[in-house]
Amino acid sequence: MEALKRNRVSVTGRESGPVVMLAHGFGCDQHLWRLVAPELEKRFRVVLFDHVGAGRSDVSAWSSERYSTLDGYAQDVIEICQELDLGPVTFVGHSVSSMIGVLAASQKPELFDKLILLTPSPSYIDDGDYRGGFSEQDIEELLDSLDSNYLGWSATMAPVIMGNPERPELGEELTNTFCRMDPEIARVFARATFLSDNRADLAKVTVPTFIAQSARDTIAPREVGAFVHAQIPGSQLVTLDSTGHCPQLSAPKETAEAIIAFVQGP
Template sequence: MDARTRNNVVVTGNDDGPVVMLAHGFGCDQNLWRLVVPALAEKCRVVLFDHVGAGRSDLSAWDAGPYSTLDAYASDVLDICRELDVRDVVFVGHSVSAMIGVLAVAAEPARFGKLVLLTPSPRYIDDGDYRGGFSAADIEELLDSLESNYLGWSATMAPVIMGTPDRPELGAELTNSFCRTDPEVARVFARTTFLSDNRADLARVTVPTLVVECAQDVIAPRAVGAFVHAQIPGSTLVTLDATGHCPQLSAPEATADAILRFVTSPR
Protein backbone atom coordinates (compact mmCIF):
# COMPACT_ATOMS: atom_id res chain seq x y z
CA MET A 1 0.00 0.00 0.00
CA ASP A 2 1.35 3.42 -0.90
CA ALA A 3 1.76 5.98 1.87
CA ARG A 4 -0.56 8.50 0.22
CA THR A 5 -3.47 6.10 0.48
CA ARG A 6 -2.49 4.65 3.83
CA ASN A 7 -2.20 8.07 5.46
CA ASN A 8 -4.85 9.93 3.44
CA VAL A 9 -2.32 12.48 2.22
CA VAL A 10 -3.66 15.82 0.95
CA VAL A 11 -1.43 18.43 -0.68
CA THR A 12 -2.61 22.00 -1.10
CA GLY A 13 -1.36 25.57 -1.32
CA ASN A 14 1.43 27.28 -3.23
CA ASP A 15 3.41 24.75 -5.27
CA ASP A 16 6.34 27.16 -5.48
CA GLY A 17 6.57 27.74 -1.73
CA PRO A 18 8.41 25.84 0.99
CA VAL A 19 6.93 22.47 1.94
CA VAL A 20 5.17 22.52 5.32
CA MET A 21 3.98 19.17 6.67
CA LEU A 22 1.31 19.28 9.39
CA ALA A 23 0.98 16.35 11.81
CA HIS A 24 -1.94 16.06 14.21
CA GLY A 25 -1.98 14.80 17.79
CA PHE A 26 -3.74 12.04 19.74
CA GLY A 27 -7.43 11.52 19.02
CA CYS A 28 -7.41 14.00 16.15
CA ASP A 29 -6.98 14.08 12.38
CA GLN A 30 -5.88 16.56 9.74
CA ASN A 31 -9.19 18.45 10.03
CA LEU A 32 -7.93 20.14 13.21
CA TRP A 33 -5.50 22.14 11.05
CA ARG A 34 -8.23 23.67 8.89
CA LEU A 35 -8.14 27.11 10.54
CA VAL A 36 -4.41 27.60 9.97
CA VAL A 37 -4.16 26.02 6.51
CA PRO A 38 -5.52 29.01 4.50
CA ALA A 39 -2.87 31.37 5.89
CA LEU A 40 -0.08 28.83 5.36
CA ALA A 41 -1.30 27.85 1.89
CA GLU A 42 -0.84 31.37 0.54
CA LYS A 43 2.95 31.05 0.81
CA CYS A 44 3.60 27.34 1.35
CA ARG A 45 2.95 23.95 -0.17
CA VAL A 46 1.03 22.32 2.66
CA VAL A 47 1.07 18.54 3.21
CA LEU A 48 -1.69 17.15 5.42
CA PHE A 49 -2.15 13.54 6.47
CA ASP A 50 -3.82 11.28 9.02
CA HIS A 51 -1.81 8.97 11.24
CA VAL A 52 -2.68 5.32 10.68
CA GLY A 53 -5.75 4.60 12.79
CA ALA A 54 -7.00 8.20 12.63
CA GLY A 55 -9.32 10.12 10.35
CA ARG A 56 -9.57 8.71 6.85
CA SER A 57 -6.36 6.69 7.01
CA ASP A 58 -6.54 3.05 5.93
CA LEU A 59 -7.55 1.36 9.17
CA SER A 60 -6.49 -2.03 7.80
CA ALA A 61 -2.88 -0.80 7.98
CA TRP A 62 -3.07 -0.34 11.75
CA ASP A 63 -1.57 -3.05 13.94
CA ALA A 64 -1.14 -2.81 17.69
CA GLY A 65 2.34 -4.32 17.51
CA PRO A 66 4.30 -1.79 15.46
CA TYR A 67 2.04 1.13 16.40
CA SER A 68 2.77 0.70 20.09
CA THR A 69 5.89 2.82 19.50
CA LEU A 70 6.31 6.32 18.08
CA ASP A 71 8.98 4.99 15.73
CA ALA A 72 6.29 3.44 13.50
CA TYR A 73 4.61 6.84 13.11
CA ALA A 74 7.96 8.48 12.36
CA SER A 75 8.60 5.83 9.71
CA ASP A 76 5.25 6.70 8.09
CA VAL A 77 6.26 10.37 7.97
CA LEU A 78 9.46 9.45 6.14
CA ASP A 79 7.52 7.21 3.73
CA ILE A 80 5.22 10.12 2.85
CA CYS A 81 8.18 12.43 2.25
CA ARG A 82 9.83 9.87 -0.02
CA GLU A 83 6.68 9.22 -2.06
CA LEU A 84 6.07 12.95 -2.52
CA ASP A 85 9.79 13.35 -3.29
CA VAL A 86 10.06 16.39 -1.04
CA ARG A 87 13.12 17.74 0.75
CA ASP A 88 13.84 20.73 2.94
CA VAL A 89 10.53 19.94 4.62
CA VAL A 90 9.31 22.06 7.53
CA PHE A 91 7.65 19.51 9.81
CA VAL A 92 5.03 20.89 12.20
CA GLY A 93 4.07 18.39 14.89
CA HIS A 94 1.30 19.00 17.40
CA SER A 95 1.42 17.36 20.83
CA VAL A 96 2.65 13.75 20.48
CA SER A 97 3.45 14.42 16.82
CA ALA A 98 6.11 16.85 17.99
CA MET A 99 8.10 13.87 19.26
CA ILE A 100 7.24 11.90 16.12
CA GLY A 101 8.83 14.77 14.22
CA VAL A 102 11.89 14.69 16.47
CA LEU A 103 12.34 10.98 15.69
CA ALA A 104 11.83 11.48 11.94
CA VAL A 105 14.33 14.36 11.80
CA ALA A 106 16.87 12.39 13.84
CA ALA A 107 16.51 9.40 11.53
CA GLU A 108 16.82 11.32 8.25
CA PRO A 109 17.98 14.91 8.89
CA ALA A 110 18.78 15.59 5.23
CA ARG A 111 15.07 15.34 4.42
CA PHE A 112 14.10 18.26 6.65
CA GLY A 113 14.85 21.97 6.65
CA LYS A 114 13.18 23.03 9.88
CA LEU A 115 11.11 21.62 12.74
CA VAL A 116 8.16 23.20 14.58
CA LEU A 117 7.08 21.63 17.87
CA LEU A 118 3.59 22.81 18.83
CA THR A 119 2.78 22.24 22.55
CA PRO A 120 5.31 19.38 22.78
CA SER A 121 6.10 17.08 25.68
CA PRO A 122 8.96 14.57 25.61
CA ARG A 123 7.70 12.97 28.84
CA TYR A 124 4.40 13.54 30.62
CA ILE A 125 5.41 11.93 33.92
CA ASP A 126 7.50 13.79 36.50
CA ASP A 127 10.95 12.29 37.02
CA GLY A 128 13.31 13.67 39.65
CA ASP A 129 13.91 17.33 38.85
CA TYR A 130 12.03 17.00 35.58
CA ARG A 131 8.44 18.24 35.69
CA GLY A 132 6.21 16.77 33.00
CA GLY A 133 3.03 17.84 34.75
CA PHE A 134 1.76 14.43 35.91
CA SER A 135 2.68 11.81 38.47
CA ALA A 136 2.87 8.16 37.45
CA ALA A 137 -0.36 7.59 39.38
CA ASP A 138 -2.06 10.42 37.47
CA ILE A 139 -1.21 8.83 34.15
CA GLU A 140 -2.25 5.34 35.22
CA GLU A 141 -5.58 6.74 36.42
CA LEU A 142 -6.03 8.56 33.11
CA LEU A 143 -5.28 5.42 31.11
CA ASP A 144 -7.48 3.20 33.28
CA SER A 145 -10.37 5.63 32.83
CA LEU A 146 -9.84 5.76 29.07
CA GLU A 147 -9.74 1.99 28.77
CA SER A 148 -12.82 1.35 30.92
CA ASN A 149 -15.08 3.96 29.29
CA TYR A 150 -13.53 5.65 26.27
CA LEU A 151 -16.58 7.71 25.28
CA GLY A 152 -17.09 8.92 28.85
CA TRP A 153 -13.38 9.73 29.14
CA SER A 154 -13.53 11.69 25.90
CA ALA A 155 -16.50 13.75 27.05
CA THR A 156 -14.74 14.58 30.32
CA MET A 157 -11.17 15.09 29.16
CA ALA A 158 -11.52 16.80 25.78
CA PRO A 159 -12.82 20.11 27.24
CA VAL A 160 -10.02 20.02 29.85
CA ILE A 161 -7.40 19.45 27.16
CA MET A 162 -8.88 22.20 24.98
CA GLY A 163 -8.79 24.58 27.97
CA THR A 164 -11.34 27.07 26.65
CA PRO A 165 -14.40 26.90 28.96
CA ASP A 166 -15.58 30.24 27.58
CA ARG A 167 -15.78 28.62 24.13
CA PRO A 168 -17.49 25.29 24.77
CA GLU A 169 -17.89 24.62 21.06
CA LEU A 170 -14.14 23.96 20.84
CA GLY A 171 -14.27 21.40 23.62
CA ALA A 172 -17.24 19.78 21.88
CA GLU A 173 -15.30 19.58 18.62
CA LEU A 174 -12.38 17.84 20.30
CA THR A 175 -14.78 15.49 22.09
CA ASN A 176 -16.34 14.54 18.77
CA SER A 177 -12.92 14.00 17.25
CA PHE A 178 -11.93 11.69 20.10
CA CYS A 179 -15.21 9.80 19.80
CA ARG A 180 -14.64 9.13 16.10
CA THR A 181 -11.42 7.29 16.94
CA ASP A 182 -11.65 3.51 17.27
CA PRO A 183 -11.43 2.74 21.02
CA GLU A 184 -8.80 0.02 20.52
CA VAL A 185 -6.61 2.34 18.46
CA ALA A 186 -7.10 5.06 21.07
CA ARG A 187 -6.15 2.72 23.90
CA VAL A 188 -2.85 1.72 22.27
CA PHE A 189 -2.00 5.23 21.06
CA ALA A 190 -2.78 6.70 24.50
CA ARG A 191 -0.34 4.33 26.20
CA THR A 192 2.24 5.01 23.50
CA THR A 193 1.76 8.75 24.00
CA PHE A 194 1.48 9.17 27.74
CA LEU A 195 4.10 6.59 28.72
CA SER A 196 6.71 7.77 26.22
CA ASP A 197 10.05 9.28 27.19
CA ASN A 198 11.83 11.05 24.35
CA ARG A 199 13.95 13.42 26.41
CA ALA A 200 17.20 11.88 25.18
CA ASP A 201 16.10 12.25 21.55
CA LEU A 202 15.88 16.05 21.71
CA ALA A 203 19.67 16.46 21.49
CA ARG A 204 19.61 14.47 18.21
CA VAL A 205 17.78 17.30 16.42
CA THR A 206 20.18 19.14 14.12
CA VAL A 207 17.82 21.39 12.12
CA PRO A 208 16.53 24.85 13.14
CA THR A 209 13.68 24.29 15.58
CA LEU A 210 10.80 26.39 16.86
CA VAL A 211 9.14 25.40 20.13
CA VAL A 212 5.63 26.85 20.48
CA GLU A 213 3.90 26.70 23.85
CA CYS A 214 0.72 28.23 25.24
CA ALA A 215 0.63 30.56 28.24
CA GLN A 216 -1.59 28.01 30.01
CA ASP A 217 -1.65 24.33 29.08
CA VAL A 218 -2.52 21.55 31.54
CA ILE A 219 -1.10 18.85 29.24
CA ALA A 220 2.23 20.51 28.42
CA PRO A 221 2.93 23.19 31.05
CA ARG A 222 5.51 25.90 30.44
CA ALA A 223 8.21 24.07 32.39
CA VAL A 224 8.07 21.44 29.64
CA GLY A 225 8.43 24.01 26.88
CA ALA A 226 11.45 25.47 28.65
CA PHE A 227 12.98 22.00 28.96
CA VAL A 228 12.50 21.20 25.27
CA HIS A 229 13.96 24.57 24.30
CA ALA A 230 16.99 24.00 26.54
CA GLN A 231 17.64 20.51 25.17
CA ILE A 232 17.54 21.36 21.45
CA PRO A 233 20.65 23.38 20.55
CA GLY A 234 19.86 26.73 18.95
CA SER A 235 16.09 26.33 19.19
CA THR A 236 13.67 29.25 19.51
CA LEU A 237 10.86 29.34 22.09
CA VAL A 238 7.63 31.26 21.46
CA THR A 239 4.84 31.54 24.05
CA LEU A 240 1.42 32.19 22.56
CA ASP A 241 -1.06 34.31 24.50
CA ALA A 242 -3.46 31.37 24.45
CA THR A 243 -4.85 28.72 26.76
CA GLY A 244 -5.17 25.01 26.25
CA HIS A 245 -3.31 22.35 24.32
CA CYS A 246 -4.70 23.00 20.83
CA PRO A 247 -3.85 26.55 19.75
CA GLN A 248 -4.47 25.70 16.10
CA LEU A 249 -8.15 25.77 17.12
CA SER A 250 -8.19 28.24 20.01
CA ALA A 251 -5.71 30.76 18.54
CA PRO A 252 -5.35 29.90 14.84
CA GLU A 253 -4.15 33.32 13.67
CA ALA A 254 -1.37 33.50 16.26
CA THR A 255 -0.41 29.89 15.56
CA ALA A 256 -0.26 30.40 11.80
CA ASP A 257 1.70 33.63 12.26
CA ALA A 258 4.30 31.95 14.48
CA ILE A 259 4.74 29.12 11.98
CA LEU A 260 4.96 31.46 8.97
CA ARG A 261 7.48 33.76 10.62
CA PHE A 262 9.72 30.79 11.32
CA VAL A 263 9.23 29.18 7.91
CA THR A 264 10.13 32.38 6.05
CA SER A 265 12.98 33.46 8.34
CA PRO A 266 16.57 32.94 7.18
CA ARG A 267 18.39 30.04 8.77
Protein backbone atom coordinates in the same frame (compact mmCIF):
# COMPACT_ATOMS: atom_id res chain seq x y z
CA MET B 1 2.59 5.21 -3.12
CA GLU B 2 1.51 3.16 -0.14
CA ALA B 3 2.14 5.76 2.57
CA LEU B 4 0.30 8.49 0.67
CA LYS B 5 -2.79 6.30 0.42
CA ARG B 6 -2.48 4.79 3.90
CA ASN B 7 -2.25 8.20 5.56
CA ARG B 8 -4.72 9.98 3.23
CA VAL B 9 -2.14 12.57 2.25
CA SER B 10 -3.23 15.75 0.49
CA VAL B 11 -1.04 18.50 -0.94
CA THR B 12 -2.48 22.01 -1.25
CA GLY B 13 -1.31 25.59 -1.53
CA ARG B 14 1.37 27.00 -3.81
CA GLU B 15 2.95 24.84 -6.50
CA SER B 16 6.46 25.91 -5.51
CA GLY B 17 8.35 27.27 -2.54
CA PRO B 18 8.76 25.87 0.98
CA VAL B 19 6.89 22.70 1.88
CA VAL B 20 5.12 22.62 5.25
CA MET B 21 3.85 19.30 6.63
CA LEU B 22 1.18 19.48 9.34
CA ALA B 23 0.90 16.54 11.76
CA HIS B 24 -2.00 16.25 14.22
CA GLY B 25 -1.96 15.03 17.82
CA PHE B 26 -3.60 12.15 19.69
CA GLY B 27 -7.30 11.69 19.01
CA CYS B 28 -7.28 14.34 16.27
CA ASP B 29 -7.08 14.34 12.49
CA GLN B 30 -5.98 16.70 9.74
CA HIS B 31 -9.30 18.58 9.88
CA LEU B 32 -8.17 20.28 13.09
CA TRP B 33 -5.68 22.31 11.03
CA ARG B 34 -8.48 23.91 9.00
CA LEU B 35 -8.17 27.35 10.67
CA VAL B 36 -4.41 27.52 10.15
CA ALA B 37 -3.94 25.79 6.78
CA PRO B 38 -5.57 28.52 4.61
CA GLU B 39 -3.05 31.12 5.80
CA LEU B 40 -0.16 28.76 5.17
CA GLU B 41 -1.49 27.80 1.72
CA LYS B 42 -1.13 31.42 0.56
CA ARG B 43 2.65 31.17 0.98
CA PHE B 44 3.68 27.51 1.02
CA ARG B 45 2.97 24.07 -0.34
CA VAL B 46 1.07 22.39 2.50
CA VAL B 47 1.01 18.65 3.20
CA LEU B 48 -1.80 17.29 5.38
CA PHE B 49 -2.26 13.70 6.51
CA ASP B 50 -3.95 11.47 9.07
CA HIS B 51 -1.98 9.14 11.31
CA VAL B 52 -2.98 5.53 10.66
CA GLY B 53 -6.06 4.80 12.76
CA ALA B 54 -7.18 8.44 12.79
CA GLY B 55 -9.52 10.44 10.57
CA ARG B 56 -9.99 8.89 7.16
CA SER B 57 -6.73 6.96 7.09
CA ASP B 58 -6.66 3.32 6.01
CA VAL B 59 -7.58 1.68 9.32
CA SER B 60 -6.85 -1.75 7.87
CA ALA B 61 -3.16 -0.75 7.80
CA TRP B 62 -3.10 -0.34 11.59
CA SER B 63 -1.45 -2.96 13.78
CA SER B 64 -0.65 -2.86 17.47
CA GLU B 65 2.82 -4.19 16.72
CA ARG B 66 3.77 -1.24 14.45
CA TYR B 67 1.95 1.49 16.37
CA SER B 68 2.54 0.54 20.00
CA THR B 69 5.43 3.02 20.03
CA LEU B 70 5.96 6.39 18.37
CA ASP B 71 8.59 4.83 16.11
CA GLY B 72 5.88 3.39 13.84
CA TYR B 73 4.38 6.83 13.33
CA ALA B 74 7.84 8.34 12.74
CA GLN B 75 8.46 5.72 10.05
CA ASP B 76 5.20 6.74 8.37
CA VAL B 77 6.34 10.37 8.30
CA ILE B 78 9.64 9.34 6.73
CA GLU B 79 7.85 7.25 4.09
CA ILE B 80 5.44 10.09 3.27
CA CYS B 81 8.35 12.47 2.74
CA GLN B 82 10.17 9.93 0.56
CA GLU B 83 7.11 9.17 -1.57
CA LEU B 84 6.19 12.83 -2.04
CA ASP B 85 9.78 13.63 -3.06
CA LEU B 86 9.20 17.38 -2.70
CA GLY B 87 12.54 18.06 -1.05
CA PRO B 88 13.18 18.84 2.62
CA VAL B 89 10.01 19.82 4.49
CA THR B 90 9.25 21.97 7.49
CA PHE B 91 7.50 19.53 9.80
CA VAL B 92 4.91 21.03 12.16
CA GLY B 93 4.02 18.53 14.88
CA HIS B 94 1.22 19.18 17.34
CA SER B 95 1.45 17.57 20.80
CA VAL B 96 2.61 13.95 20.46
CA SER B 97 3.42 14.56 16.80
CA SER B 98 6.15 16.93 17.90
CA MET B 99 8.03 13.94 19.30
CA ILE B 100 7.16 11.89 16.23
CA GLY B 101 8.85 14.65 14.23
CA VAL B 102 11.87 14.62 16.55
CA LEU B 103 12.28 10.87 15.99
CA ALA B 104 11.85 11.14 12.21
CA ALA B 105 14.24 14.08 11.87
CA SER B 106 16.83 12.33 14.04
CA GLN B 107 16.73 9.28 11.76
CA LYS B 108 16.58 11.08 8.41
CA PRO B 109 17.69 14.71 8.87
CA GLU B 110 18.13 15.17 5.13
CA LEU B 111 14.33 14.99 4.69
CA PHE B 112 13.69 17.96 6.99
CA ASP B 113 14.46 21.62 6.50
CA LYS B 114 13.05 22.74 9.87
CA LEU B 115 11.02 21.43 12.81
CA ILE B 116 8.16 23.29 14.49
CA LEU B 117 7.03 21.74 17.76
CA LEU B 118 3.59 22.96 18.84
CA THR B 119 2.81 22.34 22.55
CA PRO B 120 5.39 19.53 22.76
CA SER B 121 6.12 17.21 25.65
CA PRO B 122 8.94 14.65 25.62
CA SER B 123 7.55 13.03 28.79
CA TYR B 124 4.28 13.67 30.61
CA ILE B 125 5.43 12.10 33.89
CA ASP B 126 7.25 14.04 36.60
CA ASP B 127 10.72 12.65 37.27
CA GLY B 128 13.00 14.20 39.88
CA ASP B 129 13.65 17.80 38.87
CA TYR B 130 11.79 17.30 35.60
CA ARG B 131 8.17 18.43 35.67
CA GLY B 132 6.08 16.77 32.99
CA GLY B 133 2.79 17.85 34.56
CA PHE B 134 1.54 14.46 35.80
CA SER B 135 2.54 11.92 38.41
CA GLU B 136 2.91 8.28 37.40
CA GLN B 137 -0.32 7.57 39.29
CA ASP B 138 -2.10 10.34 37.35
CA ILE B 139 -1.18 8.70 34.06
CA GLU B 140 -2.12 5.22 35.28
CA GLU B 141 -5.55 6.52 36.33
CA LEU B 142 -5.98 8.34 33.03
CA LEU B 143 -5.23 5.17 31.06
CA ASP B 144 -7.43 3.02 33.29
CA SER B 145 -10.32 5.42 32.74
CA LEU B 146 -9.73 5.35 29.00
CA ASP B 147 -9.71 1.54 29.02
CA SER B 148 -12.93 1.18 30.97
CA ASN B 149 -15.04 3.80 29.18
CA TYR B 150 -13.43 5.47 26.18
CA LEU B 151 -16.45 7.58 25.22
CA GLY B 152 -16.89 8.79 28.79
CA TRP B 153 -13.16 9.50 29.03
CA SER B 154 -13.33 11.50 25.81
CA ALA B 155 -16.23 13.62 27.05
CA THR B 156 -14.34 14.36 30.27
CA MET B 157 -10.80 14.85 28.98
CA ALA B 158 -11.34 16.68 25.69
CA PRO B 159 -12.54 19.92 27.36
CA VAL B 160 -9.60 19.72 29.80
CA ILE B 161 -7.14 19.30 26.94
CA MET B 162 -8.74 22.09 24.94
CA GLY B 163 -9.10 24.55 27.83
CA ASN B 164 -11.11 27.69 27.03
CA PRO B 165 -14.22 26.73 29.08
CA GLU B 166 -15.87 29.97 27.96
CA ARG B 167 -15.81 28.55 24.41
CA PRO B 168 -17.43 25.13 24.95
CA GLU B 169 -17.78 24.53 21.23
CA LEU B 170 -14.01 23.92 21.05
CA GLY B 171 -14.15 21.19 23.68
CA GLU B 172 -17.17 19.67 21.98
CA GLU B 173 -15.34 19.52 18.67
CA LEU B 174 -12.38 17.74 20.22
CA THR B 175 -14.72 15.35 22.03
CA ASN B 176 -16.40 14.46 18.74
CA THR B 177 -13.03 13.90 17.08
CA PHE B 178 -11.92 11.61 19.91
CA CYS B 179 -15.16 9.66 19.70
CA ARG B 180 -14.65 8.92 16.00
CA MET B 181 -11.49 6.97 16.79
CA ASP B 182 -11.69 3.22 17.28
CA PRO B 183 -11.38 2.61 21.05
CA GLU B 184 -8.80 -0.16 20.66
CA ILE B 185 -6.60 2.01 18.45
CA ALA B 186 -7.05 4.89 20.87
CA ARG B 187 -5.92 2.74 23.80
CA VAL B 188 -2.70 1.73 22.07
CA PHE B 189 -1.98 5.27 20.81
CA ALA B 190 -2.69 6.71 24.27
CA ARG B 191 -0.09 4.44 25.83
CA ALA B 192 2.44 5.34 23.15
CA THR B 193 1.67 9.00 23.81
CA PHE B 194 1.52 9.21 27.60
CA LEU B 195 4.11 6.56 28.52
CA SER B 196 6.84 7.53 26.05
CA ASP B 197 9.96 9.24 27.31
CA ASN B 198 11.75 11.05 24.49
CA ARG B 199 13.85 13.39 26.59
CA ALA B 200 17.10 11.75 25.46
CA ASP B 201 16.08 12.11 21.80
CA LEU B 202 15.93 15.90 21.87
CA ALA B 203 19.71 16.38 21.77
CA LYS B 204 19.88 14.28 18.57
CA VAL B 205 17.99 16.93 16.57
CA THR B 206 20.28 18.72 14.12
CA VAL B 207 17.79 20.72 12.02
CA PRO B 208 16.65 24.25 12.98
CA THR B 209 13.85 23.91 15.52
CA PHE B 210 11.12 26.27 16.72
CA ILE B 211 9.08 25.50 19.86
CA ALA B 212 5.68 27.14 20.30
CA GLN B 213 3.96 26.61 23.63
CA SER B 214 0.70 27.92 25.06
CA ALA B 215 0.85 30.43 27.89
CA ARG B 216 -1.76 28.39 29.75
CA ASP B 217 -1.68 24.63 29.08
CA THR B 218 -2.57 22.00 31.69
CA ILE B 219 -1.25 19.16 29.49
CA ALA B 220 2.18 20.61 28.66
CA PRO B 221 3.11 23.26 31.25
CA ARG B 222 5.59 25.99 30.39
CA GLU B 223 8.40 24.21 32.23
CA VAL B 224 8.18 21.50 29.56
CA GLY B 225 8.67 23.97 26.73
CA ALA B 226 11.67 25.43 28.52
CA PHE B 227 13.13 21.94 28.93
CA VAL B 228 12.68 21.10 25.24
CA HIS B 229 14.29 24.43 24.29
CA ALA B 230 17.27 23.75 26.58
CA GLN B 231 17.81 20.26 25.18
CA ILE B 232 17.64 21.01 21.43
CA PRO B 233 20.78 22.88 20.38
CA GLY B 234 20.11 26.27 18.80
CA SER B 235 16.32 26.00 19.12
CA GLN B 236 13.98 28.95 19.45
CA LEU B 237 11.11 29.15 21.97
CA VAL B 238 8.02 31.35 21.82
CA THR B 239 5.07 31.45 24.19
CA LEU B 240 1.81 32.05 22.37
CA ASP B 241 -0.82 34.14 24.13
CA SER B 242 -3.17 31.17 24.04
CA THR B 243 -5.02 28.91 26.46
CA GLY B 244 -5.17 25.14 26.15
CA HIS B 245 -3.24 22.42 24.38
CA CYS B 246 -4.62 23.09 20.87
CA PRO B 247 -3.70 26.67 19.88
CA GLN B 248 -4.33 25.88 16.21
CA LEU B 249 -8.03 25.93 17.20
CA SER B 250 -8.09 28.37 20.13
CA ALA B 251 -5.61 30.91 18.68
CA PRO B 252 -5.29 30.08 14.96
CA LYS B 253 -4.16 33.53 13.80
CA GLU B 254 -1.27 33.70 16.25
CA THR B 255 -0.34 30.09 15.57
CA ALA B 256 -0.28 30.64 11.80
CA GLU B 257 1.77 33.82 12.16
CA ALA B 258 4.36 32.04 14.31
CA ILE B 259 4.69 29.20 11.78
CA ILE B 260 4.97 31.60 8.85
CA ALA B 261 7.62 33.73 10.57
CA PHE B 262 9.86 30.73 11.29
CA VAL B 263 9.45 29.13 7.84
CA GLN B 264 10.25 32.36 6.04
CA GLY B 265 13.12 33.17 8.36
CA PRO B 266 14.55 36.60 9.25
